[in-house]
Amino acid sequence: MPIGRAWSVALVGLEGKLVEIEADLGGGLPGVKMVGLPDAGLREAKDRVRSAIRNSGQQWPEDKLTLGLFPANLPKLGSGYDLGIAVAILASAGKVPATRLLGTVLLGELALDGRVREIRGVLPGLLAARNAGVKRAVVPSHSLVEAALVDGLEVFGAARLRDVVAWLEGENALARPGPPVEGEPPESLDLADVVGQPEARWALEVAAAGGHHLLMSGPPGVGKTMLAKRLPGLLPLLGPEESLEVTAVHSVHGALSSTDPLIKVPPFVAPHHSVSEAALVGGGAGIAAPGLISQAHRGVLFLDEAAEFGAQRLDSLRTALEEGEVRIARARGSVNYPARFQLVMATNPCPCAPPRESDCSCSPTERRRYLSRLSGPLLDRVDLRVRLRPMTAMSAHEAGEPEPTEVVRKRVLAARDRAAARWSEQGWKTNAEVPGPTLRREFALPHATTALLDRSLERGALTARGADRCLRIAWTLADLAEADEPAPDHVAAALEFRDRRAA
Known part of the structure; x- marks a missing residue:
């Protein structure tokens, strides 16, 4: 099977670096192996992603699955790679087309039922993605207003993994940010x-x-x-x-x-x-x-x-x-x-x-x-x-x-x-x-x-x-x-x- 690829962003302080997520199926007994310096929270992603994929109406592959996060020498922290990992797995299994994945970063944590949860660091992550030449980004719907602060980047908001799958297949449109709302500045003390x-x-x-x-x-x-x-x-x-x-x-x-x-x-x-x-x-x-x-x-x-x-x-x-x-x-x-x-x-x-x-x-x-x-x-x-x-x-x-x-x-x-x-x-x-x-x-x-x-x-x-x-x-x-x-x-x-x- 072809290798599925998706992209996310790793934050080191306030500096973000583009991370390529690869998913390879086959070559051994069923199981999941993740390489690329994941931390303890990221190692748990395979269990979250498995449940999210199954509860989103998709089938979890029964072959050996190898996940690679590159650059391999860059520490990967947190759960913000869940959405990218899930899409890379589905692309490797041929469940979603890869045409929209090129030039797109995916940020978000997955709940067990397939909901896309908000994460920290969306703004600096998207600023780094834009500087790296990325044109599109998919973020949790709750983070859409924050993502809209980045000029020159087409941002979409997703509430569930099934919405992202349908968007990749061209069957629906993801949420887009509305017009900015100017809040009243807080009243200062006199x-x-x-x-x-x-x-x-x-x-x-x-x-x-x-x-x-x-x-x-x-x-x-x-x-x-x-x-x-x-x-x-x-x-x-x-x-x-x-x-x-x-x-x-x-x-x-x-x-x-x-x-x-x-x-x-x-x-x-x-x-x-x-x-x-x-x-x-x-x-x-x-x-x-x-x-x-x-x-x-x-x-x-x-x-x-x-x-x-x-x-x-x-x-x-x-x-x-x-x-x-x-x-x-x-x-x-x-x-x-x-x-x-x-x-x-x-x-x-x-x-x-x-x-x-x-x-x-x-x-x-x-x-x-x-x-x-x-x-x-x-x-x-x-x-x-x-x-x-x-x-x-x-x-x-x-x-x-x-x-x-x-x-x-x-x-x-x-x-x-x-x-x-x-x-x-x-x-x-x-x-x-x-x-x-x-x-x-x-x-x-x-x-x-x-x-x-x-x-x-x-x-x-x-x-x-x-x-x-x-x-x-x-x-x-x-x-x-x-x-x-x-x-x-x-x-x-x-x-x-x-x-x-x-x-």
Whole structure:
């Protein structure tokens, strides 16, 4: 009998590779042999596929069946190959024609009764298939809206295996995606709800305008968490490419909406301090899965009670903060996941954390031990540090009527537009993305402007990395002030943000 062939996609991280599925009948006693580095879940596919084929009105072949998944040295994980395996077997037995299989990828898990179940990673899988020259794709009907996000690919949705068989025989048409449904963006929290704290509100605005990391320190109940949750409302909506990047990560994680899967609003991820390092950064057996920092890609990662996370988990963020991605190596392969997020941390000044600092019962050693959980190298990567004051009736009255999110957001978007226009030739969109050498050479400031910064470097009060981050903050302050370049006052303000102690 001829060898049946079908195609599917293997995901290694967010990178997909086309997988050719071959089915060969004959040459020995009845049985099923699968080769090509399948994992435990994929080895069980032969039992799922056998029941699905029988319950779809087709006959399971009684000959020896050899299934090959190529490239043979590429690990194959999960149950998304079920539909391709079933079709390859039927094509090998002569039950379905192979004319429509060429140039078509099939994704989906099969239930025992022949239903096609949705799987994770449809979007990055189809993006890889399109880049490999594939023209058509058959996916679970529940994943059709997600599959429709891929331009240049003809996608079909199947509810049952018998529907795919009839489509291959030309007897019926599979479902096609309908017109895209534009969902209403979720209503953001209003910054006007935060009373007082003018310094922290200003730091939040600067962080939003430049994409900078932020640390807020202060006693409980002064508004640290409220401010952090209102940061996404100040950020611009994601662009088309950024939306696909973020949606692809959430597709692999299996957290997409079935009606409006495209993510356009910057995500906000706030893990509990008991989270494991693998859950935070990414990990797991076999090929590592994306962690929470990748789910916060192009958005905000908020660590409330940051000192409670522990030094090991916090320090695992250091490389991602610098490079915007995380690299995870496992025995079965290494993967890269995007992780360009804004880090916002909130912490108490001491373990007892009384409403008033004068009521603190901690010894200097206890305070120092508590704050040492935030290591120096991590704090050196945090651009803005602000101390929140205890709330009093006087401070709330002095602050006046707080500005709402919409007013602050207009200033943030205007500053971001100025930065994007300035860095457009280099491809950067925010000041936080600009490398230090570019700020010191191509966009070097006059010596009179950076004199205060130079003196801080000479005294050892600032590292070279800290100086670069001061320059980025200064450019953001200039953008908010609608200035062509930073003035000495902007550099001094940036240095104050860096020098201000978090406790």
